[in-house]
Structures are given as structure tokens and as C-alpha cells.
Amino acid sequence: MDGKIPPEVIERAKKLREELNYHSYRYYVLNDPIITDREYDNMLKELSALEKKYPELITPDSPTQRVGEKPAEGFKEVRHSARLYSLDNTYSEEEVLEFHNRVKRLLGTDDIKYICELKIDGLSITLRYESGTLVLAATRGDGAVGEDVTANVRTIKSIPLKLRRPLDIEIRGEVFLPKSEFKNLNDERSEEGLPLFANPRNAAAGTLRQLDPQEVAKRNLDAFFYQIVDPRRYKLETQWDVLAFIREIGLKTEPHAKLVEKTEMVIDYWEYWQKEKHVLDYAVDGTVIKVNSIHQQEELGYTAKSPRWAIAFKFPAEQARTKLTQVSFQVGRTGVITPVAELDPVELSGTVVRRATLHNFDYILEKDIRIGDLVILEKAGEIIPQIVKPLSEVRTGNEKLIEPPERCPVCQGPVGKGKEGEVALRCLNPACPAKLERRIMLFVSRDAMDIRGLGGKLVKRLISTGLVGNFSDLYKLTPFELAQLGTGIGDKIIANLLREIDNSKDKPLSKLLVGLGIPGVGKKLALDLAKHFETLESLEKAKIEDLLEVQGVGNELAENIYNFFHNEEVLKELDELKKFVNTKEPLKKREGILEGKKIVVTGTLKNYTRKEIHDLIIALGGEVSSNVSARTDLVIVGENPGSKLEKAKKKGIKIMSEEEFLSTIKGENSDDLS
Structure with a gap:
């Protein structure tokens, strides 16, 4: 510069x-x-x-x-400025009353108010801000010494890098993985044949200790905060004030905290959330009861391990007992074979459970689970039913060992471990219908090639009749072949389906990349890869170091993408698919043509959704604005443009139709954008 x-x-x-x-x-x-x-x-x-x-x-x-470019080599130790204590646990109303009586006795007063908070099942974290800027994030460790995870915590979008006030302050809370993200993460790991996380807490802990911040960023961790070190320094007199102050300076608190005056209200709060916790998108394993007054907290002090002014009132584990009657096997998109326990129906956490995941065959061996066992069930993260253990002491001798299938349960093809050290058993037949069905369903989905009218039942029929054995076969379908599928496939359905298939041929490269099912590549990353490499051919030739240049791609993901495009079966399928679909960016871009230009789009466009045209403008160096002002350089007009067009005319701002704009950026129009 x-x-x-x-x-x-x-x-x-x-x-x-x-x-x-x-x-x-x-x-x-x-x-x-x-x-x-x-x-x-x-x-x-x-x-x-x-x-x-x-x-x-x-x-x-x-x-x-928020996301660092290079993975860390390890985590440095951090000595905490003040000890992070753990909480004493209680599981009964009687022990809560004992806690209250002990607090009364130590304080010598009945004038005590409590704050009830939900106990987040996550990972304790402490943040240090200087002049309002985040300078350190550390795990709890042993309470005195933790690990520096600042680079990873910076990727958590709910944690501000700068507070709303320029404070020197240390704040403590809990990092967690939302239950919805936990399910998505385990679904992805199951497809890849990786060990599943047992619960959201384990997933959060494993994520926060990843050495590559870019991998952490993909998992969408979140956090709530509940404690300030030395709250008196900020003129805070109660825990209720602390929570309000934390929100005021820009951090999240769990929104269901409640100020109560009687121990009966503490019990009521616990009972209510024990029943209602399933409505939350984060796992909670109890409530925390805290003396509200900071002065009283200081007077009560600490034991060697925990504060005397707070206690965790844990929820009982929600479990159910039932019989495992049979084991079935599911085959995923990548061929992973997952054993599933078929159970006598039993109610658990508000739903009737008939099936439970057995994860993999190592898990079955480790737990010694057998067909015919009475088993204990619980929901991992209150979502996924799983078997905790068999009741081996009540076995009758009629139970049977669960044997891994010797052949694929769908295609009867060979099975085995995909690579050394892998936990999962896979179907090794590349043409397995189960794999193919899931792959085709992804390929035709809305985020991918968006071929509407191709639902699960029709895809099964196409595969079972041999009409579709890979992606490219979709583009070879004829009206005659579709008519042979029989009942329910009339002329109108055939015409609509073939039109949808034909329309998909011109989808942008990013849509194709989603549909290919590249391990770890979702909608956002597919768009980034398409923008970076511009053609499928360039992406196929990319080296690991080339892939690492793309925002959001870490070492593990780069290897997955590289290996995908160096698989002989994949390359063979892509060579055929290229005959039918677009494999390039949809426009020949004049790079930088919109550099520094502020552009407003108004009205309905024919060729683009609003998001797509905005993405194109940004890719060409422009800036999108929602309002016409003196700083606006260009207004692109579609149908029914409204008042923005009139405003642009009055201000003398350059106006282009959609067609004029596209012709200009393609270089087909001599008009300029100055």
C-alpha cells in the first residue's frame, strides 16, 4: 500500500x-x-x-x-485471576431446605432472597476484557489453571469481541452446543463413519479444544454468562444486578432466571423446568440456587471446593426400561451401516420410543448389548434415544449376541472398514441402492439441483427399475421410460418432471457442489468454493494448499475435499455428469468492474432472486445498499420497481434494467458503470 x-x-x-x-x-x-x-x-x-x-x-x-487463519499447535496454560469454583449438588427437596437453613444460620437472618437459574450442561469459560476488547478466554481447568482458548472462543458469534462499554472486566459463563446443532453434527459424523458424541456437553468440550479455529467456527457454539469477578467494582449489589449488567455490556444470559423469596418458589421453579426443559434448544441438567445479595455472598464465603451461597439442584436422569427385541441395520449415503435397536414401545421424556441408535458395533461390544436384553434407555441431549446399559443380571440365557452383517443388508454387497482405524462398518458396493437413494435425494434437493417432483417414492422406483444408477442417468430419462413406471405417473407429471430436470442443467456450480455430497461441504462452503475456483475442473485439480485458501476450510476439511476429487469412482461419475450440467460460474465476470460502486436493486428480476443478484454484485466488488441516497452510483430496475426508481431519477443517478446490467458486466455492452 x-x-x-x-x-x-x-x-x-x-x-x-x-x-x-x-x-x-x-x-x-x-x-x-x-x-x-x-x-x-x-x-x-x-x-x-x-x-x-x-x-x-x-x-x-x-x-x-473471528476466525484465525492458522491452527494452533497446542493450548497454553492460563492461571486464573480468581479461582473458578464448582457447585455442590443436591437431588432432593430436603437437601434444598437444609441448604436454606444453613444459609440462615450462617447469616443470622431470615431476610434472604434467591436467584434461580437454569444449569446449562456445557463447558465453563472465563473471559477477560481490557478497555472493552476481548484479550483472553480460558477453560476452567482445575479451577486455578485453565487453557487459553481465545482463538476458538472468538469464533462464537454471541460472544462480542468488543463490549458495549470500555471496561476492564472478567466474566464467567458456560459454552454449549445447541441441541439442534448437536443433532446435525452427529448426523454428519454418522455419515462419515466417525464416533458419535454422547451428548451436547461432550461435543462442546471436544469442539472448544479443536486446534483449528476454522473447524470450531463450523459447529456454531453458543454461550450464556452469569458471573462477574469482583462485581462490587462495578457498583453491583445483587446477582440480579449482575445478570442485567452482563446483558447491558453485550453478552447473553440464560433468559429464564427468576428472583424468589421463599424456598417453596425454589422448588416450584425446579419442578416446572424439570417438565419443560425439552422445549429449550440447549441441554440443562438442573437449576442453580444463588443467594441474591452480593454482600451476603461475601459473608458466606467458600469452602475449599465450592461457594456456600450457591447450590445446584440437579434433575433426576430421565431413563426408561424396556426390552430389545431385534436389531435392524440402516445404510447411509456414504455406505455407513448403523445398527438400530428395535424395542418394546416405552414412554421417555414425553414421547413413545420404539427404536434407539446403537451407534456402531464397537459400542455394542463395549456395552455387551444383546438381543432379548432388558435395557435402560435415555435420550442423549434430550434428543436421541440410546441404550445406556443392558440389565445383564436378569438375563435368562436366551439372549443372542448381535453379529455385524457379513453382507450389506440392502444390496448384499461386501462390507468392511472404509479405512484403517475407522469405527464404522460400510457397504463397499458403490452401486448400493441405499447409498444411491440417499445420494440422489441430496442431489435433487432444493439447496442442490432443485429438481422438484422427484420425491422419495419416485426415486426408489427409478432405482429399483434400473433407470437411475447415478446422477447423470437423471438427464437421460425419456417420456417412454417414465411412463413404464406405472400407476400415478401420468403425462402431466412426466412433462413437469422432465422440464424440472432440464431446468437444473443451468444451475450454478455452487448448487452442483451441494448435490455431489462432498464430505463436510454444505450450502455456504459450496458457494465459497464455487466463487474461489470458478469451475469444477479447477476444483478437481486443486491441491490441499489451494483448498486451504478458501475461508472456512481447515486441514481436515481440505483433505476430505481433496480425497473426494481423487476417488476413481467419483471422477468417472463426474466425467459423465459434465455432459449434461453447468460446471462453471454462470457469468463471465469482468473482475472488479463494480469496485467501490454502491448499488441499489429494486423491483422483481427475471433471472435472479434478490439474494443471488446481491451475491453477484458483491462478487464483482460492489456494495449493496437498501436505500437510494446521494452516495448511490447505480440503481438496477426490475418489474414493479416502486418509489426507489423515482427517487433515483430525481437525484440523477444512473439507472439500468436487469438486461442492460447483465450485458454490461459480461462485456457485451459498451455502456459503462461510471
Whole structure:
């Protein structure tokens, strides 16, 4: 970079950082966004572009700095400024009353109020801010010494890199994996033949100790906070004040805390959430009862292990007992064979359970689970029914060992371990119908090639009749062949389906990449890969180091993508598929043609959704704005444009139709964008 940074650029970057941090607070902490995701993304891209051009602009609190570029070699030890204590646990109302009586006795008063909070089943974390900027995040460790996980915590979007006030402060809380994310993560790991996480807490702990922050970022951790070190320093007199202050400066607190005056209300709170915890998207394993007054907390003090002013009132484990009557086997998209326990129906956590995952055959051996066993069930993360243990002491001798299948239960093909050290058993037949069915369903899904009308039943019929054995076969289907499928497949359905298949041929490369089912590549990463490599051929030839240049791709993911495109069966299938579908970016882009341009889109476009045209503008270096102003350089007009068109005319701003704009950026039109 030559010369000094222009003052207006410095000011713009500062304003963007402030706005982005504010809108992150509204979205992730208050759950009350006031701008669209698109507007947020546009601001973030503008800031990224400025920082790329002027690296001196980058600050530690910049939203662009959430994910580090390089994996850590290990975690450094951190000595905590004040000890992180654990809580004493109780499981009965009687012990809660004993706790209350002990507190009364030690304080010498009946004037005690409590805060009831839900106990998040996650991983304890402490954050240190200096002048409002995050400088350290550490795990609990042994309470005195933890591990520095700052780079990983920076990827958690609900944790601000800069507080809403310039404070020197240390705040403590719990990092957790939402139950919905836990299910998605285990589904992905099951498809890849990796060991499943037992519960969201294990998943959160395993994620936070990943050495590569880019891998951490993909798992969407979240966090709640509940404690400030030395709260008196901030003129806080109660735990209720502490929670309000934490929210005020920009961090999340668990929203269901309650201030109570009687122990009966403590019991009521516990009973209510024991029944209702399943409605939450995060795992809770009890409630925490805290003396509300900070002065009384200080007077009560600590034992060697725990505070005398707080106690955890744990929920009983929700388990059920039933009989395992049979074991069935499911074959996933990648061929992983998952054993599933068939059970006598039993109610558990509000639902009737008839089946439970057995994870893999190592799990069955480790637990010594047999057909005919009486077993104890519980829900991992309150979601996935699983067998905790068999009741081996009541066996009759009629129980049978669970044997891994010698052949694929669907295609009768060979089975085995995909690679050395892998836990999962796989079907090794590349043409297995079960694998093919799941792969085809992904390929035709809305996020992929979006071939509407191809549902599960029709896909099964196409596969079972031999009409479809791979992706490219979809594009070879004829009206005559479809008519032979029989009942329910009339002329209109055939015509609509063939039209949808034909329309899918021109889908952008990113849609194709989603449909291919590349391990670890979802919708967002597929778009990033398509933008970076531009053609399928370039992606096929990419080396590991090339893949690592893409935002969000870490070492493990880069290897997965590289291995996918070096699989002989995959390459053979792609060679045939290329004869039918688009494998390039849909436009020949004049790179940088929109650099620095502020563009407004109004009206309904023929060729693009609003998001797609915005993505294109940003890819060409432009900035998308939602309002016409004196700073607007161009307004793109579709059908029914509304008042923005009139406003642009009055201000003398350049106006283009959709067709004019596309012709210009393709280089087919001599018109310029100045």
C-alpha cells in the first residue's frame, strides 16, 4: 500500500466495525435484529475489502477477525485471576431446605432472597476484557489453571469481541452446543463413519479444544454468562444486578432466571423446568440456587471446593426400561451401516420410543448389548434415544449376541472398514441402492439441483427399475421410460418432471457442489468454493494448499475435499455428469468492474432472486445498499420497481434494467458503470 490511509476510509472502517458489533449484539444477544442478514453480510464484505486493501485498519475487535487463519499447535496454560469454583449438588427437596437453613444460620437472618437459574450442561469459560476488547478466554481447568482458548472462543458469534462499554472486566459463563446443532453434527459424523458424541456437553468440550479455529467456527457454539469477578467494582449489589449488567455490556444470559423469596418458589421453579426443559434448544441438567445479595455472598464465603451461597439442584436422569427385541441395520449415503435397536414401545421424556441408535458395533461390544436384553434407555441431549446399559443380571440365557452383517443388508454387497482405524462398518458396493437413494435425494434437493417432483417414492422406483444408477442417468430419462413406471405417473407429471430436470442443467456450480455430497461441504462452503475456483475442473485439480485458501476450510476439511476429487469412482461419475450440467460460474465476470460502486436493486428480476443478484454484485466488488441516497452510483430496475426508481431519477443517478446490467458486466455492452 502506497501512502497514508485516507481519513474517510479510516472513518468508514470504524463506523462499519461499530455497526457490525451493534447488529451482532441485537441478533445474537437480544434475538431482536433490525437489519436483514443480507445487509449485515454486505457491511461485513465491505469491511473485509477495506482491511484487505489497508491491513493497518485491522483491529482485535473487528468482526472479520473471528476466525484465525492458522491452527494452533497446542493450548497454553492460563492461571486464573480468581479461582473458578464448582457447585455442590443436591437431588432432593430436603437437601434444598437444609441448604436454606444453613444459609440462615450462617447469616443470622431470615431476610434472604434467591436467584434461580437454569444449569446449562456445557463447558465453563472465563473471559477477560481490557478497555472493552476481548484479550483472553480460558477453560476452567482445575479451577486455578485453565487453557487459553481465545482463538476458538472468538469464533462464537454471541460472544462480542468488543463490549458495549470500555471496561476492564472478567466474566464467567458456560459454552454449549445447541441441541439442534448437536443433532446435525452427529448426523454428519454418522455419515462419515466417525464416533458419535454422547451428548451436547461432550461435543462442546471436544469442539472448544479443536486446534483449528476454522473447524470450531463450523459447529456454531453458543454461550450464556452469569458471573462477574469482583462485581462490587462495578457498583453491583445483587446477582440480579449482575445478570442485567452482563446483558447491558453485550453478552447473553440464560433468559429464564427468576428472583424468589421463599424456598417453596425454589422448588416450584425446579419442578416446572424439570417438565419443560425439552422445549429449550440447549441441554440443562438442573437449576442453580444463588443467594441474591452480593454482600451476603461475601459473608458466606467458600469452602475449599465450592461457594456456600450457591447450590445446584440437579434433575433426576430421565431413563426408561424396556426390552430389545431385534436389531435392524440402516445404510447411509456414504455406505455407513448403523445398527438400530428395535424395542418394546416405552414412554421417555414425553414421547413413545420404539427404536434407539446403537451407534456402531464397537459400542455394542463395549456395552455387551444383546438381543432379548432388558435395557435402560435415555435420550442423549434430550434428543436421541440410546441404550445406556443392558440389565445383564436378569438375563435368562436366551439372549443372542448381535453379529455385524457379513453382507450389506440392502444390496448384499461386501462390507468392511472404509479405512484403517475407522469405527464404522460400510457397504463397499458403490452401486448400493441405499447409498444411491440417499445420494440422489441430496442431489435433487432444493439447496442442490432443485429438481422438484422427484420425491422419495419416485426415486426408489427409478432405482429399483434400473433407470437411475447415478446422477447423470437423471438427464437421460425419456417420456417412454417414465411412463413404464406405472400407476400415478401420468403425462402431466412426466412433462413437469422432465422440464424440472432440464431446468437444473443451468444451475450454478455452487448448487452442483451441494448435490455431489462432498464430505463436510454444505450450502455456504459450496458457494465459497464455487466463487474461489470458478469451475469444477479447477476444483478437481486443486491441491490441499489451494483448498486451504478458501475461508472456512481447515486441514481436515481440505483433505476430505481433496480425497473426494481423487476417488476413481467419483471422477468417472463426474466425467459423465459434465455432459449434461453447468460446471462453471454462470457469468463471465469482468473482475472488479463494480469496485467501490454502491448499488441499489429494486423491483422483481427475471433471472435472479434478490439474494443471488446481491451475491453477484458483491462478487464483482460492489456494495449493496437498501436505500437510494446521494452516495448511490447505480440503481438496477426490475418489474414493479416502486418509489426507489423515482427517487433515483430525481437525484440523477444512473439507472439500468436487469438486461442492460447483465450485458454490461459480461462485456457485451459498451455502456459503462461510471
